[in-house]
Amino acid sequence: MSNLYETDYHQWLSNQVALLRNRHFDQLDLENLLEDLELGIESKVDNLEHFLTNLILHLLKCDYQTSVLRDTVATKRVINGWLNSIDNARDGINKLLRKNHSLEQRVEDALVESYPDGKNGAIREMNRHIPTKCPKLDNSSFPDTCPWSYEKLMEKDWYPLNGVEL
Numbered sequence: 001m002s003n004l005y006e007t008d009y010h011q012w013l014s015n016q017v018a019l020l021r022n023r024h025f026d027q028l029d030l031e032n033l034l035e036d037l038e039l040g041i042e043s044k045v046d047n048l049e050h051f052l053t054n055l056i057l058h059l060l061k062c063d064y065q066t067s068v069l070r071d072t073v074a075t076k077r078v079i080n081g082w083l084n085s086i087d088n089a090r091d092g093i094n095k096l097l098r099k100n101h102s103l104e105q106r107v108e109d110a111l112v113e114s115y116p117d118g119k120n121g122a123i124r125e126m127n128r129h130i131p132t133k134c135p136k137l138d139n140s141s142f143p144d145t146c147p148w149s150y151e152k153l154m155e156k157d158w159y160p161l162n163g164v165e166l
Contacts, residue, residue, distance in 0.1 A: 005032045058085045
């Protein structure tokens with residue numbers, strides 16, 4: 001059975017399901033089955049962190065653009081694209097949680113894990129557009145921890161526009 005796991009994963013998985021369904025517990029490939037279940041859980045958490053990172057990255061860029069740069073023509077054009085990314089990330093998180101309710105208890109930890117990556121991504125992406133004569137963003141350009149709660153991040157139609165009208 002272990003060999004099948006390495007050569008034909010889907011067949012192996014089908015066999016494991018059939019063995020479970022027929023209550024042939026003594027024939028299960030427990031070592032690989034447990035590893036596969038653990039990897040599946042971690043994969044879902046990784047997906048959650050990916051969506052959160054993307055959401056944070058675009059919210060931070062939006063906040064910086066509207067609170068620091070405030071160039072209205074560029075701001076409107078640039079932010080409209082970011083709003084789509086923000087909405088897509090929220091939709092992805094909501095879909096993932098709808099299909100995996102147990103992930104809800106991992107949200108706060110995932111947010112803590114995701115924030116530094118979102119922050120670093122925002123710094124990197126914003127620096128690509130800052131003229132060379134202007135100071136670049138660095139780690140101190142954004143807070144050390146996420147400035148918004150998970151509930152605020154997920155609030156439909158909320159964006160940190162800081163009074164900028166789109």
